Amino acid sequence: MNLSDLAVHHSATVVGVSSDGSDLSNSFKDRLEAMGIRKGRTVQVMRKAPGGDPYEVRVGSTTEIAIRKSEAALVEIKDVSDLKKI
Amino acid sequence: MITAEAGKTTQSKNELPRIVFIGQPNTGKSTFFNRVTNATAGVANWPGLTVDFMQAKVERDGKTIEFVDLPGIYDLDGFTEDEKVVQDFLENYSFDLIVCVVNASQIDRQILLPLQLKKLGIPSLVALNMADEVKRFGVKINTQKLSQFLEMPVFTISAKYGAGCSLAIDGIWKTVNDITDSYKVSELVSFCRENKITDEEIQESLDQGIEMPPENLVTFTNRMDAVLLHPIFGLPIFFLTMLALFLFIWNVGMPAQDPVGDFTDWLQATVLEPGLSFLPDIVKDFVINGPYTGFASLLGFVPLVAFFFVVMTALEDSGYLSRAAYLMDNIMRKAGLDGRGFVMQLFGFGCNVPAIMGTRTIRSRSQRLLSILVIPFALCSARLQVFVFFLGIILPSYLGAVALWLLYIISFVVAFVMAAIFNASGQFKSKDPFVIELPPYRTPTFKQVALNVWSEMRTFVQKLSIFMIIGTTITWFLTNYPGGSEGLNTYAGQIGTFFQPLMAPLGVNPLLTVSLIIGFVAKEVQLAAVATMYGLGEGSDALKTTLGGAINFQQGFSYCLFSLLYVPCLTTVATIWGETKSARFTLFSVAVSMIVAWVVAFGFYQSYNLIFTS
Numbered sequence: 001m002n003l004s005d006l007a008v009h010h011s012a013t014v015v016g017v018s019s020d021g022s023d024l025s026n027s028f029k030d031r032l033e034a035m036g037i038r039k040g041r042t043v044q045v046m047r048k049a050p051g052g053d054p055y056e057v058r059v060g061s062t063t064e065i066a067i068r069k070s071e072a073a074l075v076e077i078k079d080v081s082d083l084k085k086i
Numbered sequence: 087m088i089t090a091e092a093g094k095t096t097q098s099k100n101e102l103p104r105i106v107f108i109g110q111p112n113t114g115k116s117t118f119f120n121r122v123t124n125a126t127a128g129v130a131n132w133p134g135l136t137v138d139f140m141q142a143k144v145e146r147d148g149k150t151i152e153f154v155d156l157p158g159i160y161d162l163d164g165f166t167e168d169e170k171v172v173q174d175f176l177e178n179y180s181f182d183l184i185v186c187v188v189n190a191s192q193i194d195r196q197i198l199l200p201l202q203l204k205k206l207g208i209p210s211l212v213a214l215n216m217a218d219e220v221k222r223f224g225v226k227i228n229t230q231k232l233s234q235f236l237e238m239p240v241f242t243i244s245a246k247y248g249a250g251c252s253l254a255i256d257g258i259w260k261t262v263n264d265i266t267d268s269y270k271v272s273e274l275v276s277f278c279r280e281n282k283i284t285d286e287e288i289q290e291s292l293d294q295g296i297e298m299p300p301e302n303l304v305t306f307t308n309r310m311d312a313v314l315l316h317p318i319f320g321l322p323i324f325f326l327t328m329l330a331l332f333l334f335i336w337n338v339g340m341p342a343q344d345p346v347g348d349f350t351d352w353l354q355a356t357v358l359e360p361g362l363s364f365l366p367d368i369v370k371d372f373v374i375n376g377p378y379t380g381f382a383s384l385l386g387f388v389p390l391v392a393f394f395f396v397v398m399t400a401l402e403d404s405g406y407l408s409r410a411a412y413l414m415d416n417i418m419r420k421a422g423l424d425g426r427g428f429v430m431q432l433f434g435f436g437c438n439v440p441a442i443m444g445t446r447t448i449r450s451r452s453q454r455l456l457s458i459l460v461i462p463f464a465l466c467s468a469r470l471q472v473f474v475f476f477l478g479i480i481l482p483s484y485l486g487a488v489a490l491w492l493l494y495i496i497s498f499v500v501a502f503v504m505a506a507i508f509n510a511s512g513q514f515k516s517k518d519p520f521v522i523e524l525p526p527y528r529t530p531t532f533k534q535v536a537l538n539v540w541s542e543m544r545t546f547v548q549k550l551s552i553f554m555i556i557g558t559t560i561t562w563f564l565t566n567y568p569g570g571s572e573g574l575n576t577y578a579g580q581i582g583t584f585f586q587p588l589m590a591p592l593g594v595n596p597l598l599t600v601s602l603i604i605g606f607v608a609k610e611v612q613l614a615a616v617a618t619m620y621g622l623g624e625g626s627d628a629l630k631t632t633l634g635g636a637i638n639f640q641q642g643f644s645y646c647l648f649s650l651l652y653v654p655c656l657t658t659v660a661t662i663w664g665e666t667k668s669a670r671f672t673l674f675s676v677a678v679s680m681i682v683a684w685v686v687a688f689g690f691y692q693s694y695n696l697i698f699t700s
Contacts, residue, residue, distance in 0.1 A: 011301065027165035028519040034110070034160035035521055036195030039285045042301050046311070050321050051416035056311070056524065061301045062191045062223050064524045066412040068419075071519050083302065 003043060003057070003067075003075035009084050011044035012077035019074075028074060036063050037075055044083065094208050097180040100268040102143070104152045104180070105258065108172060109187035110196055111158035111449070112525045114215045116140070117534060118187055118245035119155040122255055125537055127155065129545055134178065137171045138667075146259060154181075162202045163278035166518055167451040173274050180268040183209050183261060190214035190242065191223045194298050197291050200236050201283045206274070209265050210238045213254055217244040219526065223303065228295025235294045246531060307405075307526040315409060324413050327406075328432055331397055335436050339393035340467060343386055350382035368569075372562060380558030380656075383608050384550055387439060387657055388543055394433060394440030395539045401429070402447055403530035408522055415520065421502050422509025422516075424448045427457035431501060434464030435494075438658045442665055443542070450518040458662055459675055460505045462654050463682075465497040468609035472649050475613055475625070479634050480642035489643065493650055496686075500651060504682065553660040561607050565600075565618075573619055578603055592648060592687040593641035602648065608655040640698075644691040651683035 006012055016039050019029040036059040037043065046056040046064065053069045109115035119127065123142035130141035140155040156175060157168040164170075186203060188196045193214070203210040214220075214227065220242075233240040239261055241254035271277070292298075314323060354374060362370045401407045411425030418425050426448050434441035441461050448454040465473075473493055477486040508514050564578040573579055574596055582589075582599035589599045597619040605612030617624035620632055637645070653659060653676055663672040 023165060030164055031160055031519050031521055034164075034195065034198055035523070036192070038195075038288065040289070044301065046308070047315060048317060049315070049412055049416055050317055054412060054415050054520065056315060056412065058301070060192075060194050061299045061303050062225065063195060064307075066408070066415070066520075066522050066524055068415070068520045071521060 001077055001080065003045075003055075003072040003077055004069045006043070006045045006072075006077065006080065008045050008047055010080055010082055011042055012080045014039055014041045014043055015076040015078050017075055028071065032071070032075065035065050036060050043075070043077065094206055094269050094271045097268040097270055099266065100180055100182060102150055102152045103182040103262050103265075104154060104268070105183045105185055105262060106175070106181045107153065107155045107185050107187060108199065109158060110160055110189065110199065112523055113158070113187045113189040113196070114245040115158060115187040116155055118213060118215060118243065118251070118254075119153065120537060121245060121248070121251050122185075122258065123153050127153070128541075130154075132175065132179065135171055135174055137168070139171075149259075149263075151259070151262060159199075161198055161278070162206075163275050166449065168449065176271045177274050178270070180270045182265050182268050183211060183258070185211050185213060185258060187213045187215050187245075189216050189219075190227060191216050191219040191225050193225065193227060193296060194292055195288075197288060198283055200238070201287060201291060202278055204236050204238070205281055205283070206271060206277065208269050208271060209261070210236075211258060211261050212236065212238055212240045213245075214240060214242045215245050217242050217249055218247060223305070224299040226295075226297035231295040232291075235291060246528075246534070305526065310527055311409075311524075314406075315412065320413050324410060328429070331401075332432065332436065335393060335397060336467075339390050339436070342389035342393060346386050346389055347382075350385060354378065354382070368566075371566070372559075376559045376562035377555040379562075380554035380556075380607075381551060383558075383610070384547065384554045384657060387437070388547065390437050391440045391443070391546060392539050392543050394437065394444070395542050396535055398433070398440065398444045398447075399535045399538045400530045403528060403534060405525045405527045407447060408524050411522055412524065419520075421505035422453070422514060423457060423460075423505050424450065424453045427453065427460075430457055431461060431464055431498075434461040434466065435497075436467055438462050438464060438466050438654050439661050442658065442661045443546075445665070449522075450516045452514045453516050453518075455666065455671065456505055456508055456514040458666065458671075459508065459678060460501040462658055462662075462675070462679055463497055463501040463504065463651060465494055465650060466609075466654060469650060469654065472605075472609055472612055473646050476633075476642050476646050479630055480637065480639045489646075493646060496647070497650060500682065500686065504678070549664045550657065550660040553663070554656060557607055557656040557660075561604060565604065565615075573597070573621065574600075579619075588684070591692065592684065593637075593644045593691045594648065594687075595636070595641075598637075598645055602645075602652070605649065606653055606656065608657070609649070612649070640691055640694045643694075644687045647690055648683045648687040651686055652679050 014037055017029045017032050017037060019025040041060055044058040046058055048055050054066045055069065055072055056064060057067055058064050107115055107119050119140065123144050126144065127140035127142035129138045131138055137157060139157060142153050143150055144153060156172045159169045159172050184203060186199050188200065200210070200212050214229065229240045229242055239257055241250060241257050243250040243254045245251065314320060358374055358378065362373060407426055407429060410429050414425035414428045418428050427445065430441045430444045433444060438461055441464065442458050445454045445457045448457060473490055477489050481489050565576050567577055574583060578600050579596065581603060582596040585599055586596055598616065600619050601612050601615040604615035614624050617629055620629060622629040622632060659672060659676060662675055663669065666672065
């Protein structure tokens with residue numbers, strides 16, 4: 001499952017960021033990692049912009065970013081939980 | 087660490103110790119830099135680097151140190167323009183100490199840069215900024231433990247409010263005093279790419295007494311965003327905010343231009359003209375209508391540009407500009423533009439100059455250039471005067487207002503379509519992923535905004551004066567020579583006649599062609615040029631009657647279309663050149679606007695004649 005599939009008010013644990021090895025792809029991976037999207041970290045979809053894209057995502061507890069669906073698709077996640085039910 | 091030694095090379099000691107500031111964007115790095123250098127920094131040019139940045143020499147206890155503020159970067163081995171500049175600097179210019187500014191409330195990810203510096207083994211110092219937000223978020227950092235782990239001094243500061251700054255500044259001076267070598271990192275990029283910071287290394291550093299708050303934390307910003315970024319109400323609120331800002335600028339900023347204009351007119355009438363009366367008329371006329379006019383019109387821009395800068399700086403510092411990018415992304419990406427480009431495009435309707443300067447907030451250079459390319463299509467307030475005058479002649483009824491409204495729509499559509507075309511060409515494809523930070527809402531401080539505006543205005547006048555003076559000198563020459571000639575006999579008139587085969591298909595006569603050539607300097611003088619060419623008083627009824635008889639609707643509207651889309655003014659061209667530092671791109675942008683103006687005016691004039699007159 002990928003971050004792009006995560007619904008609003010749901011959180012999950014990052015498994016990793018995929019890259020096809022090209023410079024462009026590596027730079028995407030680097031940037032996402034610099035934003036804190038790394039193995040074991042928690043991501044949470046706060047809301048989606050008008051039209052459903054981009055997403056507002058919280059990484060960890062204090063970093064909030066806007067990320068396009070196409071880039072969120074590069075982030076593999078697991079252990080999804082619904083925050084409204086907690 | 088043996089591997090660490092591979093990255094850096096020791097240099098002979100710099101004559102002046104050089105301290106380099108690095109850090110991620112939005113960490114308050116430049117605010118801290120201003121504190122350290124007492125806001126004495128100026129823009130410096132470094133040979134071989136495409137971006138300029140701030141530099142200052144500070145003296146203390148008889149010792150002088152050079153401080154350099156490099157652009158914000160996410161990591162040392164990144165691929166973006168700003169990251170390349172930092173890499174080029176560290177690889178080619180030797181330094182003594184690196185000060186790494188970190189937003190401490192996001193230390194869980196921002197620890198990346200200090201870890202890279204540690205691996206490289208270069209002398210560094212970490213400033214943990216945003217002490218106030220750290221407290222609010224409930225982040226806990228054991229600085230002593232962190233300092234031991236990183237093997238570099240660590241200081242906690244609030245660059246904005248000043249807490250801890252003097253201690254950190256003492257620390258910087260003391261640290262650099264104890265360093266005996268200077269360094270370069272000749273293999274920076276390859277070393278960092280071969281020695282990536284792993285997830286485990288990040289985790290290990292976070293285990294050094296760092297506690298992050300729970301992930302379901304609800305902050306003031308979150309409550310604000312629930313309204314401001316609402317999936318339905320977010321956009322209407324954004325548009326209303328923009329409208330309010332615009333009305334504010336329109337009603338307060340625009341009138342601010344008048345006192346400066348009055349002042350330069352007064353200076354001309356009471357000082358320059360009497361003072362220069364001993365000179366031959368032709369020389370006097372040259373000084374006043376050549377270089378002086380150029381300088382005066384640049385000065386006239388200052389209050390408006392300064393005003394825009396206040397609003398833009400406040401908008402950016404508050405955090406709302408990033409949110410505009412988030413809200414507008416879905417629409418703007420279709421034209422390949424950054425959402426922030428939309429805000430700048432809107433500002434362009436007031437004045438293109440500050441809007442072009444404001445594109446600096448767009449991090450990706452390609453997206454920034456694309457925005458710079460289409461902002462000059464925005465119908466600015468100066469062009470409005472030209473349209474009001476001409477539409478008043480060719481469409482005196484309410485249809486004039488409709489035509490004006492149509493020009494606004496055309497302005498927006500052309501900008502959007504041109505962006506989409508250039509985007510599709512692949513030339514301006516962004517190499518950056520669309521991932522932007524949404525920083526917490528912050529109140530911009532007066533000092534921060536004022537400092538920013540002051541330094542911007544200083545460089546604005548310094549950088550562009552020469553350009554304006556040369557431009558008006560050339561125009562003066564073209565409209566006054568050969569000696570004693572008037573109207574179509576001047577060089578400008580001859581050029582107008584020469585281009586007639588090109589302009590006649592647009593319905594623009596030679597006299598109006600000359601006004602367009604002069605309008606290249608500024609739209610304010612374009613109307614004056616129309617009056618001069620027809621030999622009648624500016625804005626006089628005689629001029630209106632004569633023009634009304636000389637041109638029909640389609641000719642007048644075609645002239646308006648051309649005026650809307652071709653080069654807005656010399657100041658805009660100078661600003662594009664100043665911002666991109668590329669003569670090639672500036673010429674390209676001028677060429678694009680001329681071609682677009684011609685094609686649109688041609689298309690309108692010919693098809694109108696084809697359909698309505700036969």
